[in-house]
Structures are given as C-alpha cells and as structure tokens.
Amino acid sequence: MDRSWMYKKHNTLEYVHGVQEFVKIAEEYASKIGENYIVCPCYDCRNLKKFRSSEQIKEHLIRRGFKLGYDWWIWHGETVLTSNSTNQRECRKNVEKDQSNENNVGNDGDNDRLDEMMRDMQGDLNEMPQEFESFFASSGKPLFSGCSKFTKLSAVLKLYTVKAKNKWSDKRSTELLELLKGMLLIENELPCSTYECGASRYKQKGLDDACEQKKGPPAKLLWYLPVIPRFKRLFANAKDAKNLQWHASGRKEDGKLRHPVDSPQWKNINKKFPDFGAENRNLKLGLCTDGMNPNGNMSSRHSTWPVLLTVYNLPPWLCMKRKYIMLLLLISGPKQPGNDIDVYLAPLIEDLKMLWNEGVTVFDAHSQTNFTLRAMLFCTISICRKNVFMSHRTFLPIDHPYRKRKKTFNGKSETGVARLPLSGDVVYE
Structure with missing residues (x-):
C-alpha cells in the first residue's frame, strides 16, 4: 500500500481520505484487543499518548500530521517487520512456520523470532515507549550498507548469544566487538563495546524510592517484562486460547492426580471465589525464582535472579514447555536481593493485583469474543535455603x-x- 500521502500537504483530499482510513483501521484494532483508547501518531504525540475519542486522533493528524518515519503502523495492529525486503520475507516465513507447528513446541530451530519479541515489547505503551522506538529503529537498520542478512539488532543479539554460550566476560566480548568493527572496514552499525549493546536498560519507576524507604541496598539493574500484553497475545492465538480451557473441557476426570486442577487447592479456590471459578478462561499462575551466577564462576561477586511464570490452565504437556514459560523479571547485581526481593517484585505485584481486582478486556480468538480476564497466583516455588541432616x-x-x-x-x-x-x-x- 502506497503511503506517500502521509507526508503530503494536510489540506488535500488524498490526505484527508488517508487519515479516515487510518482511523478506521486503528478503531478496528482497538476493538479487537479490547482497548478503549487509541494511540495518537501525530507529530507532537509521537505514539506516546492515548485518547478515547477517535475524532481527537483525526483532528491531531489533520492539524499536525504524522510523526516522521511512521510508515509501518505497528502501534495500530500491523505486524512488526523490518524495512529490509529480505528480512520481511524471512519474518513472514518464520511466523507461518511457527503457526503451522504450534503443537511441536520442542523444535525451535534457528528462528530468532525478532518480530515476536518486538510485538511483546510493543504491548505496554506507557512503560517504555522510548526504548521500543530505539529497538524498532535498530531492527530495521542494516548492519552496514548493502547488508541483507543482519540488522543492527539481530547482529547484537546473536553476539550476545555467543557470549552467553561461551561464558565470556564483558572485557573479552568488547575486544571481539572492536575487532569485528575494524574487520568490516566500511561504515557499520556494530557497537564498539558490550556496554553500548545494553541500550534498553532502565530502572523501574519508583524503585529507588522504595529501596530508600526500606533502608535497603541501592536499586539493582531491573528488567521487567510486562505480563498483561503476553496474556493478551496468548488469547489472540486460537489454538492457545482453546488450550487455556483444557483444564475445564479437555482433561480426563478419573479421580487421579494428573494436574493441579485435580488438587483440593484448585477446587477450594473455585468454591471460595465462585465468580472467579465460573470463568474457565481465568488464569491460575505459578511463580518461581532462584539465583544463579551467569558467568559460571562461583568466586565472582555477581548474582542474577530470573523470575518465571507458568500458566497452569494449559495441559501438563504444554505448561512446562519453554514456549509457555514467561520470563517476567531479571534482577542483576553484585549481591542477592535477600529479603528486599519484594521491592523488585513491586511492578509485577501491581499487574497481578489489577488482574485479580479489576481484570483486563481480552479478545479470545477461539470463541471470537471479548471477555474480562482475571488471574491469580496459584502457587510459588522458591529455593531459599537447603537443610542437610x-x-x-x-x-x-x-x-x-x-x-x-x-x-x-x-x-x-x-x-x-x-x-x-x-x-x-x-x-x-
């Protein structure tokens, strides 16, 4: 579709018709995902503000025009693809392959699934818009002029994978980056150091204040990957939406303990909270965490704590598969979080409280309906200390x-x- 009209004069009939078509697409997308607001892509709002009225969006666009470079309407329902045509074809192949092999979750292959990662990041508009814009720009920028195999983002991610697999230190990986940048000879987008690769680092709002109030250690590097957009994405896939009701409609009931749904705890929860239990699509979640040393060196004063989430609504052969285990938090620093871990869990707790108290409107692709999704923390798994007799x-x-x-x-x-x-x-x- 030719979108050259987006940056022509605003008083032309072609531009006005284009804006009307855009607003129509934006309204359909908002209705599909159950959102009451539409992101405004005008020159001033830059996809950082949301409005309930589509007429206000239309007024902004006619008066101010679109933000520069918004040719792919990624905030309004279009699939995130890089600008390079080769990468577009590869992404489409990857998406089609992933959709046709949904049950074969063990075969990940060599598919980096960058488009899926970008859609996950895109989900929370309020928390990290600048970071997403930076990632999106890197995902469409070739590593060097004429390069069709790697973008800046894909190259950095693959180098990070090599670094992790071989347990390289930051110093060693920086030396490799400097060497590769010099070997490429022509002007390229490869970062000069490992530190420059971490362009998306940010601190959770209010974390420093919370640590200070508890008189605990200074805030560590915290990565929070919002969970609500990923729940919406699960239900947006028809097969996943159907599997999320397996516990109520697909399991074998023979009195044996085959799944958490057969436990007395599951039944007691449904009995105590009948409104929650009446909706089969409401989620019961398991949360687990433990510390590790990513460098594989026990003498190193470094600790990384991943916080993982699993959805127990899924069948037992899926709920523990890597595809469905969600990484929510990465807490990284020289010391373990200890008793202050609740401070770092604060953003996750806020989302879980909202999912329990209010719920969020979600589109179910299996039944083709919108419903209010609620969720609860069913159990936690943590390793605090080990007792030996x-x-x-x-x-x-x-x-x-x-x-x-x-x-x-x-x-x-x-x-x-x-x-x-x-x-x-x-x-x-």
Whole structure:
C-alpha cells in the first residue's frame, strides 16, 4: 500500500481520505484487543499518548500530521517487520512456520523470532515507549550498507548469544566487538563495546524510592517484562486460547492426580471465589525464582535472579514447555536481593493485583469474543535455603560404606547407632 500521502500537504483530499482510513483501521484494532483508547501518531504525540475519542486522533493528524518515519503502523495492529525486503520475507516465513507447528513446541530451530519479541515489547505503551522506538529503529537498520542478512539488532543479539554460550566476560566480548568493527572496514552499525549493546536498560519507576524507604541496598539493574500484553497475545492465538480451557473441557476426570486442577487447592479456590471459578478462561499462575551466577564462576561477586511464570490452565504437556514459560523479571547485581526481593517484585505485584481486582478486556480468538480476564497466583516455588541432616547415617546398617566416607559428609566417619523409635507414651511425657 502506497503511503506517500502521509507526508503530503494536510489540506488535500488524498490526505484527508488517508487519515479516515487510518482511523478506521486503528478503531478496528482497538476493538479487537479490547482497548478503549487509541494511540495518537501525530507529530507532537509521537505514539506516546492515548485518547478515547477517535475524532481527537483525526483532528491531531489533520492539524499536525504524522510523526516522521511512521510508515509501518505497528502501534495500530500491523505486524512488526523490518524495512529490509529480505528480512520481511524471512519474518513472514518464520511466523507461518511457527503457526503451522504450534503443537511441536520442542523444535525451535534457528528462528530468532525478532518480530515476536518486538510485538511483546510493543504491548505496554506507557512503560517504555522510548526504548521500543530505539529497538524498532535498530531492527530495521542494516548492519552496514548493502547488508541483507543482519540488522543492527539481530547482529547484537546473536553476539550476545555467543557470549552467553561461551561464558565470556564483558572485557573479552568488547575486544571481539572492536575487532569485528575494524574487520568490516566500511561504515557499520556494530557497537564498539558490550556496554553500548545494553541500550534498553532502565530502572523501574519508583524503585529507588522504595529501596530508600526500606533502608535497603541501592536499586539493582531491573528488567521487567510486562505480563498483561503476553496474556493478551496468548488469547489472540486460537489454538492457545482453546488450550487455556483444557483444564475445564479437555482433561480426563478419573479421580487421579494428573494436574493441579485435580488438587483440593484448585477446587477450594473455585468454591471460595465462585465468580472467579465460573470463568474457565481465568488464569491460575505459578511463580518461581532462584539465583544463579551467569558467568559460571562461583568466586565472582555477581548474582542474577530470573523470575518465571507458568500458566497452569494449559495441559501438563504444554505448561512446562519453554514456549509457555514467561520470563517476567531479571534482577542483576553484585549481591542477592535477600529479603528486599519484594521491592523488585513491586511492578509485577501491581499487574497481578489489577488482574485479580479489576481484570483486563481480552479478545479470545477461539470463541471470537471479548471477555474480562482475571488471574491469580496459584502457587510459588522458591529455593531459599537447603537443610542437610548429617547425623542420619546412624540409621544405616553398621557395615554400610557410607559410614566410612568423610569428605562426602562432615569430614568424620560415623560409628554411632540410632536409638530405637520412641513410643507414643514416651513422646507424650
């Protein structure tokens, strides 16, 4: 579709008709995703403001014109694709391949799925518009003039993957970037250092104040990936929307514990909150976290804590697949978050509270209807500390080889014998 009219004079009939067509598409997209507001792409608002009235959007566009470079209407329903034609074809192939192999979630192949990542980032307009604009610009910018295989964003992500797989330090990866930038000879978009690659770093609003009020450590580097847009995207896929009701319509009920839906906890929740349990599409979620050292060096003073979410509405063969496990938070810093982890969970807690109290309007592609989605935290899985009872070797037979092992246990051999079990009367006394 020719969109040269977007940057012509605003008083021409062609421009006015184009604006009317754009507003119509924007209204259809807002209705499809259950949104009451439309993002304004005018020269002044720059997709950073939303309005309820489409007439106000139309007025802004006729008076002020479109923001520069908004040829792909990514904020109004169009698929995010790079400007390079080769990349467009590849993205379309990847999307079609992903849609035709939805049940084969174990075969990820070499598909970097940049378009999906961009759509995920695009979901929350208020939290990170500038960061998204930066990512979108990088996703459409060739690595160098004439390059059709890599964009700036795809090249950086692939180099990050190599860095992670080989456990390179920032210093070593910076040396590689400097070498590659010099080898390319011609002018290119490759960053000069690992630090420049992290262009999307930002602090969650209010996090510093919350840490200060708790008199805790200074805010760490926090990445929060909003969960609500991803729930909307799950329901926007007809097969996923159908699978999310498996717990109510597709499972085998034989009295056996095959899935969390068979547990007394699930049934008690539906009984205690009948309004929530009456809607099969309401989500029951599992949250888990644990710390790790991404550098693989136990002596390094660095800790990264990923916070993951799984949806228990899905069948058991899907809910633990990588495709459906959502990374919500990355907390990175020289120390573990400890008891202050609740401070870093604050943005997630706000979204979960809204999903429980108010809910959000979501389009269900399976039933082709809008409904109010609510969600609750069904369970949490966390590893806080590990208790080991060293004296239990006394229960082993007297000639058991474990009794003589020292290094494996507490550095001592075990020669004692466990006492006989106490009777009920003795315990009572």
